[in-house]
Amino acid sequence: MRLFSARGRGGAQVGAFGVFGAAFVWLVGFKVVAHWAGPEGVGLFSQLRQMAQAATIGATFGGTNALVQGIAERRDDAERMQFRTTAAGLIAISGSLVAIVMTVAAPQLTQFFLSSEDSGLVSAVRWLALAVLLNVGATYALGVLNGYRSYPYLALSQVSGPAALLMLLAGAWWWAIPTTPQLLVGSFVLCFGVTCLFGAWGVSRLPIFVVASGLRGLTKSQSRIFLRFALSNLVAALSTTVALLLIRSWVIESRGLAFAGLFDAGWTLTFNYTTLFLTACSAIYLPLLTAATSPEEQKACMLRTAYLVFGAGVLICYAMVLLREPLINLLYSPQFQASGEVLMVLVIAVIFRGTSWVYGTMILATRNSRVLLLSDLALNLCLLATARYSLERYTSLEALSWAFVLPNFLYLVFVIEYAHNKNSLMRRRLIWPLLVAGTLPLFYLALASSAPQLAYSGFTVGLCMAIGLAVSVAALIAYKKVAL
Template identity: 70%
Template structure:
């Protein structure tokens, strides 16, 4: 199936609108939580969401990537239907298995991840099992829509669920309902349920085969290949979500829900929304990189995406540092002022994360299962080690934030070297000078004392340097020959 440039351009705009709309609505949901339940509520909300995400990743073999990659490399509808039959059966079976485990092990999960055995929280975790089941269905539907490049329905499904979530949480805060953990789990059920329904509707509108054709599942050899790749993607993605779950559980156990809520506010404004943005980019980038066969085509695809992500990331991160106090007050409340310490440091890790995602997607596109597993597991083991050290030795928000910077920098070094090794046309000088120029002012502000970090002159100069680095990256984007 050939995609016209005009359709692809409009698809990029629609997909971007969908993911930014979804990100904005999730941001509003955190604002509603901050207004309704304060830092403790935000901490609980974030941990429940991470638990649901981890379970969904496990049930869908790593999220959407396996299905998107499998559909993108198949050109005719007949083989796509065979692939979908196999993938749907596996996802359905694993989804029900994960949900049963959550329901049965709810007391243990509550004690481990929420450092509590309160009956209300145990019941909340059991309700999260239903939210996970709906999220599994929604995730699979989004993956199919992405693989078919059905961007309007993809964007609609991405927005619909968070919109319902915001309305429910906003209503709870407006009517001053008593804080109730089970209402939070009900909010997730509503959110993921709406996404699942809209996604299923979009899938039903995809092209259909002739009725006379009856297709079964994939041949055994192809099924085994899919399962191997999906399992590798599962281990890689699950290592990330489980690592974040463990980090949050350690923070809650050591410092309480309020401290976790303050950290989550800074983490959400940086890492969480960066991940959502990169997920949106993946809807365009992963299929295109998978389809690019010639080394020069892959180089052009990677560099154009890297420069675009880096340029946008530098602009946004410098602006967030410049406006951190009014931003936190606007999106959360004055109770979250300490989250500025988290934001100041995590913006550096976010820039590293964005570029490493661009280069690391090459591992997915080439289905290098061994490297995918080893690199992601190593990254998350380093993250766990650094955060455990930061909590035990310092116990401050800023130290915990720096624990995210080092692993992401080391992973960036690895994926850049991997890309250069796989494609001799890729060069280190294509990206490192831009990264150095874009992050140096942020390092200076984060490592300086408060008197310098809050100085208008210093932050102004930082913004000027950031604008220059972002402009240089975007200019390099224009110069890449497709």
């Protein structure tokens, strides 16, 4: 097995184009909203997007992971079509139910997540149900394309929707159309609708589509196995999304939309785009780790990915800390400079998250439903507790950001121990020295940024940057040395 074979390299490049192309377009979209509507507009736009994401994850049993793994582990085309038939039926039913519930319960959802009873917001949430229904179809299509490794169609589908959203937002900004919740939701309807159309077209182009379209679904026992894993994946993925949704709703309730918008700018620049980077890696990593049959193959696959993700993540995080002021001005506007406090702290949690994702994927690959469920629930309950404590005791953006560091560190400790327990070749010393060396300078910079000038001088900043660069280079050298 080769982690990056000739086909794998080409697939990784096209898949990365889709993920990062979509990420770039979303990033430009946030900049348009920042100039058009300011921090309050960004806060509302982000919360509506988070609501749509939570509903979509609930309707698709946790996103694309269950689909990708179910297709990737089946080698026979007929078995794949049986799996797709069952998955499509279940997702269609759950998606319809979620959309109906959102439509009926729109007033309650608006009050709970947006701290408002405004009729315009209630109407927008009802329209958001349509966006969710379209996003469910798009998510199913993207999962199938990913499972078949149909990367060109996958990339086209991923980029097309956000591009349509950007054109709508840019036009509204250019023509100085007033910002309304309905218009923001309309951009999501357009985005997810275009993605769904292109995704369906890509699925229809798969060779097996015409040949095996008449096959029945999985047997009852096979369906139960799929549902058991999918439901565990659902609860794990939904717990993360709902936790973020609750935290944002608490921020809006206690600090207002402007504060939420400033926090979300720092969050988007760190966690949001780290997640997209990991999603790009997952298109190659999860199927290969699932297919690894020996401890040696597992070790090689995990370490190679861990060193690559960690090395690239450290380099990017240190660059963001160094260039945070011009970066925020470029990607948002000078009104968002306070988001630099968020960025300084969240980069630490991001490095923990990136590494824990690599190790934690073994839970998905081995389909350990109980561990997947309990570990994610514990992580997000801890996150909710630290965020609530921070909002009740402190008033700064920086304090809220620290609430994300501790839960992600504890989860990192757990998944490294889990991987070592499942595969004794995955020794702790292979990753911990790099993690400690890579994060200590960031801890110092985050804590010293409000300290006396001597503690945060140009020399100390330069020294910390040099250490970060050295750690990144060491990780990438280790990546090259892992034999496959």
